[in-house]
Amino acid sequence: xxxxxxxxxxxxxxxxxxxxxxxxxxxxxxxxxxxxxxxxxxxxxxxxxxxxxxxxxxxxxxxxxxxxxxxxxxxxxxxxxxxxxxxxxxxxxxxxxxxxxxxxxxxxxxxxxxxxxxxxxxxxxxxxxxxxxxxxxxxxxxxxxxxxxxxxxxxxxxxxxxxxxxxxxxxxxxxxxxxxxxxxxxxxxxxxxxxxxxxxxxxxxxxxxxxxxxxxxxxxxxxxxxxxxxxxxxxxxxxxxxxxxxxxxxxxxxxxxxxxxxxxxxxxxxxxxxxxxxxxxxxxxxxxxxxxxxxxxxxxxxxxxxxxxxxxxxxxxxxxxxxxxxxxxxxxxxxxxxxxxxxxxxxxxxxxxxxxxxxxxxxxxxxxxxxxxxxxxxxxxxxxxxxxxxxxxxxxxxxxxxxxxxxxxxxxxxxxxxxxxxxxxxxxxxxxx
Amino acid sequence: xxxxxxxxxxxxxxxxxxxxxxxxxxxxxxxxxxxxxxxxxxxxxxxxxxxxxxxxxxxxxxxxxxxxxxxxxxxxxxxxxxxxxxxxxxxxxxxxxxxxxxxxxxxxxxxxxxxxxxxxxxxxxxxxxxxxxxxxxxxxxxxxxxxxxxxxxxxxxxxxxxxxxxxxxxxxxxxxxxxxxxxxxxxxxxxxxxxxxxxxxxxxxxxxxxxxxxxxxxxxxxxxxxxxxxxxxxxxxxxxxxxxxxxxxxxxxxxxxxxxxxxxxxxxxxx
Numbered sequence: 001x002x003x004x005x006x007x008x009x010x011x012x013x014x015x016x017x018x019x020x021x022x023x024x025x026x027x028x029x030x031x032x033x034x035x036x037x038x039x040x041x042x043x044x045x046x047x048x049x050x051x052x053x054x055x056x057x058x059x060x061x062x063x064x065x066x067x068x069x070x071x072x073x074x075x076x077x078x079x080x081x082x083x084x085x086x087x088x089x090x091x092x093x094x095x096x097x098x099x100x101x102x103x104x105x106x107x108x109x110x111x112x113x114x115x116x117x118x119x120x121x122x123x124x125x126x127x128x129x130x131x132x133x134x135x136x137x138x139x140x141x142x143x144x145x146x147x148x149x150x151x152x153x154x155x156x157x158x159x160x161x162x163x164x165x166x167x168x169x170x171x172x173x174x175x176x177x178x179x180x181x182x183x184x185x186x187x188x189x190x191x192x193x194x195x196x197x198x199x200x201x202x203x204x205x206x207x208x209x210x211x212x213x214x215x216x217x218x219x220x221x222x223x224x225x226x227x228x229x230x231x232x233x234x235x236x237x238x239x240x241x242x243x244x245x246x247x248x249x250x251x252x253x254x255x256x257x258x259x260x261x262x263x264x265x266x267x268x269x270x271x272x273x274x275x276x277x278x279x280x281x282x283x284x285x286x287x288x289x290x291x292x293x294x295x296x297x298x299x300x301x302x303x304x305x306x307x308x309x310x311x312x313x314x315x316x317x318x319x320x321x322x323x324x325x326x327x328x329x330x331x332x333x334x335x336x337x338x339x340x341x342x343x344x345x346x347x348x349x350x351x352x353x354x355x356x357x358x359x360x361x362x363x364x365x366x367x368x369x370x371x372x373x374x375x376x377x378x379x380x381x382x383x384x385x386x387x388x389x390x391x392x393x394x395x396x397x398x399x400x401x402x403x404x405x406x407x408x409x410x411x412x413x414x415x416x417x418x419x420x421x422x423x424x425x426x427x428x429x430x431x432x433x
Numbered sequence: 434x435x436x437x438x439x440x441x442x443x444x445x446x447x448x449x450x451x452x453x454x455x456x457x458x459x460x461x462x463x464x465x466x467x468x469x470x471x472x473x474x475x476x477x478x479x480x481x482x483x484x485x486x487x488x489x490x491x492x493x494x495x496x497x498x499x500x501x502x503x504x505x506x507x508x509x510x511x512x513x514x515x516x517x518x519x520x521x522x523x524x525x526x527x528x529x530x531x532x533x534x535x536x537x538x539x540x541x542x543x544x545x546x547x548x549x550x551x552x553x554x555x556x557x558x559x560x561x562x563x564x565x566x567x568x569x570x571x572x573x574x575x576x577x578x579x580x581x582x583x584x585x586x587x588x589x590x591x592x593x594x595x596x597x598x599x600x601x602x603x604x605x606x607x608x609x610x611x612x613x614x615x616x617x618x619x620x621x622x623x624x625x626x627x628x629x630x631x632x633x634x635x636x637x638x639x640x641x642x643x644x645x646x647x648x649x650x651x652x653x654x655x656x657x658x659x660x661x662x663x664x665x666x667x668x669x670x671x672x673x674x675x676x677x678x679x680x681x682x683x684x685x686x687x688x689x690x691x692x693x694x695x696x697x698x699x700x701x702x703x704x
Contacts, residue, residue: 004577004581005589005590010590013590014590014591014599015590015591015592015593015599016590016591016592017587017590017592045477048476048480049472049473049476050473050474050476050477050480050481050687051473051477051683051684051687052473052593052594052595052596052683052684053594053596053684054596059596060596060597061596062596064596064597065593065596065597066591068596068597069591069592069593069597069598069599070591072597072598072599072602073591073599073601073602076602077599077602078598078599078602078603078606079597079598079599079602079603080597080599081597082597224606225602225603225606225607226606226609226610228610245448250448250480251448252448253448256445256495257445257469257472257476258469258472259467259469259494259607259610260469260603260606260607260610261598261603264597264598268596268597
């Protein structure tokens with residue numbers, strides 16, 4: 001049998017070796033903007049992709065490279081690029097694949113920032129998006145146009161936790177010669193590896209569960225390496241950024257340069273080079289530290305979440321709880337199939353009563369922190385309608401399952417009993433308000 | 434894209450037009466691979482005064498046709514490709530199965546070959562039953578076994594010199610893209626090839642053997658007889674390297690090839 005290294009070991013070791021210069025066991029933070037050339041020929045060869053190595057930390061950096069290999073190993077991809085944020089990862093994926101006149105079909109249940117980029121910002125640059133109900137495969141199909149270049153969704157929709165049917169959406173995408181990009185921020189590779197279900201590109205806001213402690217902003221874009229960017233009769237002609245000579249890099253044809261990693265090459269040689277949203281090496285180090293404990297943390301996140309979900313679902317002040325493992329969630333069966341380890345630690349619920357009672361609930365919490373983030377070791381709470389989704393129209397809010405009473409929790413690693421007592425106390429206060 | 438033997442042939446050229454005035458280097462990949470395994474090395478030579486033809490062998494990558502069933506057939510195909518490209522003499526560089534084909538071509542057609550570089554060669558190159566059986570069944574296990582055996586223990590966990598690329602994942606997914614049955618045909622060609630020492634005895638050009646000290650697919654000891662049979666050979670041995678030499682040690686491989694393939698004055702040519 002093949003000797004393959006298992007997931008938990010990869011979280012600690014993939015991409016890293018003891019430092020050959022010093023013997024340091026931890027990955028060093030290569031806090032250097034640039035790297036010395038051996039001679040003029042070496043310099044020219046590095047610039048022209050004839051030799052492997054680092055030139056300038058906007059393009060690549062040794063600490064970031066360890067992180068890029070690690071997430072690739074965990075996702076079972078061919079490679080990755082570390083970028084400044086999750087939003088930078090989404091932007092890099094899109095601009096690597098398409099330009100003005102192109103079209104995206106996206107789930108309507110997205111993080112508010114992603115929705116904003118697609119709905120308001122990218123149209124200014126000639127890229128249009130059609131939003132669809134992620135559960136409606138016919139809607140995905142109907143939205144595809146001749147100019148469509150990408151299908152995009154989140155493993156777990158935000159904030160309704162719609163489970164993206166990656167196998168079926170992928171099948172549809174590939175039938176049209178299109179790739180599927182998946183935001184797996186809520187799930188991490190511990191809960192699902194989208195490439196195993198057919199997705200072609202995956203990105204993370206590593207700010208969340210991957211780093212895990214709410215101390216950095218970073219993004220990771222991973223290439224599965226399976227998509228054929230030049231398949232006759234399907235994708236051929238749709239992705240000239242990858243299949244036609246690029247004057248900006250000596251007429252390189254990226255998909256010919258590497259059969260598996262052409263997308264990554266273009267993203268690094270153009271996207272990071274020209275748009276410049278790179279990750280700092282200190283950030284990469286901190287995310288690596290987080291990933292080292294990813295399996296332990298994610299399991300605890302899920303265990304705590306399950307207990308809190310059960311508590312809330314039985315509470316008289318709670319109108320509804322949206323978690324895909326609950327019997328009334330429409331994606332329960334799909335979640336069982338795609339997310340057997342659990343559906344993450346971010347979910348929403350609605351409390352009965354007025355908006356003021358909702359505010360009283362949030363302001364009565366003592367352990368849960370009221371802020372705009374998820375995936376911290378500490379438990380967090382927010383009111384989506386007035387914060388993360390405040391730019392979204394009322395109609396789209398309803399479509400995404402968000403009401404005035406919707407509260408989103410990100411369950412941390414505290415003792416679950418303390419979290420339940422905190423929630424119980426706040427619900428009681430809201431009930432009396 | 435040209436045709437050889439009625440099937441289209443793809444050759445990566447480093448985005449450079451062919452220049453008849455320049456010397457030519459032909460790169461031949463191993464089982465279920467394609468031209469991309471030579472990306473860094475082939476691009477270097479393409480931008481340093483050489484014509485580069487980094488091939489997709491028949492039935493592989495972007496080339497048409499079916500995989501050729503024997504090392505001898507691939508060797509003849511390589512020479513036919515030189516004919517089509519109107520290249521009188523070329524340096525041939527091969528990896529694994531490609532190395533055997535390069536060796537055979539140099540033995541059969543010494544007048545066409547300026548130098549040969551053989552990476553991860555072994556003569557003979559037996560393939561285990563478990564791998565052959567898995568490949569015959571198009572079982573994914575075959576790709577997993579090769580990936581597991583092709584990288585040294587140190588490189589199984591990464592540490593790629595090429596930033597951001599996960600070596601074993603990239604190797605695995607490249608093989609996954611090969612056509613059904615291609616890996617089995619390739620491995621069987623390696624397994625059945627018996628003419629290596631005979632071909633080596635007929636080689637008249639300088640030969641470079643690049644060996645990985647940790648190579649489990651083609652252990653360096655299996656290149657000893659080959660080395661002894663070559664009249665003009667040198668060995669470049671890479672510590673902490675397995676069979677995926679071009680990926681595991683891209684710069685060292687390039688440096689070895691660059692030194693070996695350095696153009697010589699006409700009076701110094703070996704033929």
